[in-house]
Amino acid sequence: MGRAKIEIKRIENKTNRGVTYSKRRKGLIKKAYELSVLCDTDVALLMFSPTGRLTSFSPKQRIEDVLSHFMNLSERERGRMMHGTNPTAASTTSQIHQELRQEINALLQQIHVAEEKLSMYEPDPGKMTSMEELEACEKQLETLLVSVIKRKMNLSSKVKASEEESNEADLLSYDDAFNQPQIFDYGTTSERNNVFSSTMVPPDIKGSKSNMNVEKEQAINDNNILSWPYMSQFK
Amino acid sequence: MGRAKIEIKRIENKTNRGVTYSKRRKGLIKKAYELSVLCDTDVALLMFSPTGRLTSFSPKQRIEDVLSHFMNLSERERGRMMHGTNPTAASTTSQIHQELRQEINALLQQIHVAEEKLSMYEPDPGKMTSMEELEACEKQLETLLVSVIKRKMNLSSKVKASEEESNEADLLSYDDAFNQPQIFDYGTTSERNNVFSSTMVPPDIKGSKSNMNVEKEQAINDNNILSWPYMSQFK
DNA sequence: AGAGCTATGTATAATCG
DNA sequence: TCGATTATACATAGCTC
Numbered sequence: 067m068g069r070a071k072i073e074i075k076r077i078e079n080k081t082n083r084g085v086t087y088s089k090r091r092k093g094l095i096k097k098a099y100e101l102s103v104l105c106d107t108d109v110a111l112l113m114f115s116p117t118g119r120l121t122s123f124s125p126k127q128r129i130e131d132v133l134s135h136f137m138n139l140s141e142r143e144r145g146r147m148m149h150g151t152n153p154t155a156a157s158t159t160s161q162i163h164q165e166l167r168q169e170i171n172a173l174l175q176q177i178h179v180a181e182e183k184l185s186m187y188e189p190d191p192g193k194m195t196s197m198e199e200l201e202a203c204e205k206q207l208e209t210l211l212v213s214v215i216k217r218k219m220n221l222s223s224k225v226k227a228s229e230e231e232s233n234e235a236d237l238l239s240y241d242d243a244f245n246q247p248q249i250f251d252y253g254t255t256s257e258r259n260n261v262f263s264s265t266m267v268p269p270d271i272k273g274s275k276s277n278m279n280v281e282k283e284q285a286i287n288d289n290n291i292l293s294w295p296y297m298s299q300f301k
Numbered sequence: 302m303g304r305a306k307i308e309i310k311r312i313e314n315k316t317n318r319g320v321t322y323s324k325r326r327k328g329l330i331k332k333a334y335e336l337s338v339l340c341d342t343d344v345a346l347l348m349f350s351p352t353g354r355l356t357s358f359s360p361k362q363r364i365e366d367v368l369s370h371f372m373n374l375s376e377r378e379r380g381r382m383m384h385g386t387n388p389t390a391a392s393t394t395s396q397i398h399q400e401l402r403q404e405i406n407a408l409l410q411q412i413h414v415a416e417e418k419l420s421m422y423e424p425d426p427g428k429m430t431s432m433e434e435l436e437a438c439e440k441q442l443e444t445l446l447v448s449v450i451k452r453k454m455n456l457s458s459k460v461k462a463s464e465e466e467s468n469e470a471d472l473l474s475y476d477d478a479f480n481q482p483q484i485f486d487y488g489t490t491s492e493r494n495n496v497f498s499s500t501m502v503p504p505d506i507k508g509s510k511s512n513m514n515v516e517k518e519q520a521i522n523d524n525n526i527l528s529w530p531y532m533s534q535f536k
Numbered sequence: 537a538g539a540g541c542t543a544t545g546t547a548t549a550a551t552c553g
Numbered sequence: 554t555c556g557a558t559t560a561t562a563c564a565t566a567g568c569t570c
Contacts, residue, residue, distance in 0.1 A: 068560020069549045074334075076341045081554080086549085087340040094336055095545055097329050097564095098346070099309075103321040105351050106311045109329075113336070155447040173408035180415040200453045207446045211439065218435045303564045319537080321566080328564055332547095368552020 083116050095123045144160075317353050327351075328357050 077083040095111060102109040111123040312318040330346060337344040346358040 069547080069561095069562055072549070074338050074340075077339050081344065082549095083340050085554090087336070089548060090332070090336045094332050094344075096547090097325070097332060097542050101322070101325045101329055101348070104307075104312050105308050105318050105429075106324070107322065107351055108347075108349045110345075110347040111333075112347075114343040116340050116342055116441065123488065147417060161474070173412060176412055177408065182410065189418070197453065197456055200449055200456065204449045207442055207449065211442045211446065214435055214439045214442065218439070219431065221432060221435070221554060302567050303541095304545055304564085305543090306545060307566065316537090319568095323538090324565060331564090 080116070098123060108235055315351070321353055326356065333358055 077086055091113065094113075098109045098111045101107065312321055326348065329348075336342065346356075346357050350356065354383045393488045
């Protein structure tokens with residue numbers, strides 16, 4: 067039997083819901099990818115699976131990175147973010163201005179992160195006074211540690227056998243060597259200790275050599291969100 | 302004439318690209334909405350239109366809010382950081398361009414310096430090739446981690462204050478009643494002063510009362526991105 | 537730009553292995 | 554619980570206004 071029409075409402079059957087989720091997620095990601103390529107835009111997709119796992123996709127890195135960063139920010143910083151509400155900046159008229167400003171902003175952001183990173187790498191626990199700070203630092207270190215360990219395993223397994231885990235560890239890239247579309251699957255908090263828990267979902271475009279890849283390895287919290295009071299909702 | 306097959310590559314014609322963008326954006330949003338309803342998940346979508354406008358969609362508030370915060374932060378910080386370089390009204394276009402380019406160069410320089418500094422601290426597991434190197438790195442990280450944790454314990458025993466913030470619990474239990482699907486359209490920098498410039502794109506599901514809503518009012522910059530180093534990619 | 541139209545390409549619900 | 558398969562619903566490229 068072919069496709070039946072369904073009504074858009076919560077699928078009560080849990081198994082079914084999971085199946086539908088992965089199917090539609092794949093479709094959504096493919097479409098996001100296509101849009102990003104066709105229209106040369108940045109598209110980011112984030113979703114929490116029914117089981118609470120976060121998957122994010124961003125063909126063009128940018129937005130994804132913002133989020134990754136954000137997710138790793140400490141409570142303190144999030145709090146800081148909250149009280150600036152009024153974006154005020156000189157408006158420009160030309161497209162070029164805008165582009166240049168975008169570039170500048172991207173660079174500023176880069177610097178911001180670099181500085182933050184530095185502070186993480188030069189951790190002086192004795193100087194840290196807030197719990198949040200320490201926790202953020204700890205998290206970073208854990209993450210790094212995990213990646214190092216993973217790399218270690220990677221190395222040693224490469225020596226032994228060739229590909230035990232190919233479907234999980236492969237990285238794919240679309241035709242252009244740069245701008246790799248990516249799908250990240252973040253574990254839930256409770257899975258913090260699983261080093262491997264990646265999921266790969268290639269767009270699988272017919273006729274194209276799909277060497278798209280995915281990697282995962284970042285276990286993060288998926289619950290550092292709060293509501294934005296300034297964003298009033300209208301009817 | 303009906304639908305023709307197209308190849309997934311950048312549409313060169315600008316007008317066409319714009320048209321395709323809006324059509325596909327609508328489709329993508331609808332699909333995201335459906336996924337979120339069918340599977341009862343959070344889905345967030347972010348995209349920059351070819352003209353630089355940011356549209357974000359999030360049926361369930363959470364992720365959207367994260368981004369709003371983040372975007373606003375950088376906006377504010379950018380303002381702080383860029384003081385002294387605001388183009389005056391009297392500046393000519395090319396002068397502004399030049400200023401911007403200079404700023405970019407300065408920032409690039411700054412980044413270069415930071416990166417260099419970072420490369421000393423930053424273990425890039427992907428680049429390490431020897432087991433010894435990795436092991437040494439691991440050890441160091443462990444040591445650091447331990448000191449951080451110690452410090453943490455130290456602190457907490459001293460403060461012993463309440464730590465039971467309820468935000469974690471709240472975030473995972475949201476009620477349908479409070480979470481309206483939304484689509485935000487953020488203005489570009491040049492539109493910064495328009496208070497209202499929202500765009501609404503209801504999923505438009507046949508036969509269902511669309512109570513999906515949209516509002517907009519937040520004008521933000523769309524460019525605070527860069528790569529998060531902890532998210533190492535493996536081959 | 538934006539709204540419709542229609543032929544056709546695609547996504548996917550149901551089913552089977 | 555997964556992949557394949559298939560029939561069908563749906564999205565959308567190319568037009569026109």
